[in-house]
Amino acid sequence: MFEVFLRSFNEKVPLTPEEETFLKQYLTPKKLRKKQYLLQEGDVCKHICLVEKGALKAYLVDDKGDEQITAFALEGWTIADLSSFFKQTPATLNIDALEDCELILISRPAHDELLERFPKYGNYIRMLITDAYVALQQRVVNTLHLSVDERYIAFQQMCESIFQRVPQHMIASFMGLSPETLSRVRSRLSGKK
Amino acid sequence: MFEVFLRSFNEKVPLTPEEETFLKQYLTPKKLRKKQYLLQEGDVCKHICLVEKGALKAYLVDDKGDEQITAFALEGWTIADLSSFFKQTPATLNIDALEDCELILISRPAHDELLERFPKYGNYIRMLITDAYVALQQRVVNTLHLSVDERYIAFQQMCESIFQRVPQHMIASFMGLSPETLSRVRSRLSGKK
DNA sequence: AAAAAGCATTGATGCAGATCAATGCTTTTC
DNA sequence: GAAAAGCATTGATCTGCATCAATGCTTTTT
Numbered sequence: 303m304f305e306v307f308l309r310s311f312n313e314k315v316p317l318t319p320e321e322e323t324f325l326k327q328y329l330t331p332k333k334l335r336k337k338q339y340l341l342q343e344g345d346v347c348k349h350i351c352l353v354e355k356g357a358l359k360a361y362l363v364d365d366k367g368d369e370q371i372t373a374f375a376l377e378g379w380t381i382a383d384l385s386s387f388f389k390q391t392p393a394t395l396n397i398d399a400l401e402d403c404e405l406i407l408i409s410r411p412a413h414d415e416l417l418e419r420f421p422k423y424g425n426y427i428r429m430l431i432t433d434a435y436v437a438l439q440q441r442v443v444n445t446l447h448l449s450v451d452e453r454y455i456a457f458q459q460m461c462e463s464i465f466q467r468v469p470q471h472m473i474a475s476f477m478g479l480s481p482e483t484l485s486r487v488r489s490r491l492s493g494k495k
Numbered sequence: 496m497f498e499v500f501l502r503s504f505n506e507k508v509p510l511t512p513e514e515e516t517f518l519k520q521y522l523t524p525k526k527l528r529k530k531q532y533l534l535q536e537g538d539v540c541k542h543i544c545l546v547e548k549g550a551l552k553a554y555l556v557d558d559k560g561d562e563q564i565t566a567f568a569l570e571g572w573t574i575a576d577l578s579s580f581f582k583q584t585p586a587t588l589n590i591d592a593l594e595d596c597e598l599i600l601i602s603r604p605a606h607d608e609l610l611e612r613f614p615k616y617g618n619y620i621r622m623l624i625t626d627a628y629v630a631l632q633q634r635v636v637n638t639l640h641l642s643v644d645e646r647y648i649a650f651q652q653m654c655e656s657i658f659q660r661v662p663q664h665m666i667a668s669f670m671g672l673s674p675e676t677l678s679r680v681r682s683r684l685s686g687k688k
Numbered sequence: 689a690a691a692a693a694g695c696a697t698t699g700a701t702g703c704a705g706a707t708c709a710a711t712g713c714t715t716t717t718c
Numbered sequence: 719g720a721a722a723a724g725c726a727t728t729g730a731t732c733t734g735c736a737t738c739a740a741t742g743c744t745t746t747t748t
Contacts, residue, residue, distance in 0.1 A: 362636065362640070364640065370636070370639070370640045372632065372635065372636055384625060384628060384629055384632075385629040385632075388625060388629075417618070421614065421617070424614070424617050424618070424621060425610070425617070427621060428617060428620060428621045428624065431621065431624050431625055431628055432577060432581060432624055434628055435577060435624055435627055435628045435631065436577055436578040436581075438628065438631045438632060438635065439565070439577075439578075439631060441635060442565065442631065442634060442635055442638070443555065443563070443565055445635070445638055445639065445671070446563070446638065446670075446671030447555070447557065447563045447671060449704095450704080450705080469724085469725070469726090470725080470726065471724095471725070471726080477639075478638070478639030478640060479705080479706090480705075480706055480707075481725085481726075481727095482705085482706080482707080482708095482726090482727080482728085483704090483705055483706075484726095485726060485727055485728080486705090486727085486728085488726095488727095489727080489728090642734090643734080643735080662694085662695070662696090663695080663696065664694090664695070664696080672735080672736090673735075673736055673737075674695085674696075674697095675696090675697080675698085675735090675736075675737080675738095676734090676735055676736070677696095678696060678697055678698080679697085679698085679735090681696095681697095682697080682698090
C-alpha cells in the first residue's frame, strides 16, 4: 500500500519501523481511474500526491482549448500544484490520470502537523523540493539554449520511462513543440544513428 | 550588516531578538567588487548567498563563448548553484557581480548545523526553495507557451526592478533571445501602447 | 582629450518550426 | 464487426527569430 512512498522517503531520510508506522497515520491512499481528475483548474489543491502506481499529467488549457503539459508523474514521483497547495489559492493546473493509478495523498492539515511533530518529514519535503528545483532549472537551461534535437536527446535520456508510456503528442506538448515537429525530429535522429 | 537577510527571514518565519543573535553567528558577510566572481564553473559551490546590496548574475558559457544567463539576484534575493551546493559536485554555473555587492554567505557546515539545531532555519529554507520552484515553473510555462511579446510583458511586470539595472542584452540572454530580437520586441510594444 | 570598448538600434537575408492538409494505421466504442 | 476516434507521419506553405552587417551613441580606459 505504501511501499513506493516509504522507499522514496527512506532513500532521502532513513526511518525506523516505528517512525514508518507513525508516518502512515497521516497518509491517505486513493485510487484514480484513467482520465479522472486529481485536480481541476480553479479548485484549491488540497493534497500533495505521490504515485504508487500508474501515471498522471499536469497541464494548462490555453485559449484555443489545447492542453499544454507541464509535468508527468510516474511511480515514485510527486505531483501537485505547489503554488495552490501552499498559498491555498485556486489552482492554475489540471492534473489527471493517464492510466489507472494508486496514489498516496498528504492533506494540508496532515502536512502542517507532520512538519511540527516529525522533523524528518520537513527534511524529506525540503529534499524533495530541492531536487525538483534543480531538475526544473536544468529544463529551463535546456529549453532556452539547446536546439530541438539536443533537447529531445537530453529529455529522452533523462526520462526514458516516460517515453515508453506516454503518447508522442503529449511529449511534444511537454516540450513546447507541435506533434509534427517532434515527429520530424525523431525521423531526423533515427536517420542519423 | 544583516538587515536585508533578517527582514527576509522574518517575513517567512518570525524570529525573536535572541534567535536573531543566535542565527547571526552562522552568517558570513562578504563584499564583492563589480565583475568579481562569487562562483566559477568547475568549483564546488560552498555557500548559499543572500544579497544585502548590489546585483549578481548566474550564467553558463556555451561553445561559442557566449554567456547564457540563467538568473539574476538583487537585494533580498538568494543565489547559488544549488545542485553543486547540495551534492558537493563541481558547479556548472558561474556567478559574478554586476555591481559592487554586500553579501551574506551561509557555508555548507553552517547550513547543516543550523538544520540540526534551529528548526526555524529548515522552515525558512523550505519556503525559500518552494517560492523559487513556483517562480521557476511559471517561467517554464511562459517560455514554452507564450509569444515573445507576451513573455517580455510578463517578465517586465514580474521583475521591473531588474529592467532598470541590467543592460538589455543580458535580459535578452536571460530570455533566450538575441539582443536584436529583444530590441525589436521593445520598439514593437512601445509603438502599440 | 583621444581611443577603445560596450551597447542599442535598424536593415537584409536565411532557416527552423508552426500551421494547414491529407493519408493510413491502431485503438476504442457500441 | 463496423464505425468512430485517436494517433503518427509526410508534404507544402508561411512566419518569427537568428544571423550578419552597418551606424551612432555612451561609457570606460589610458
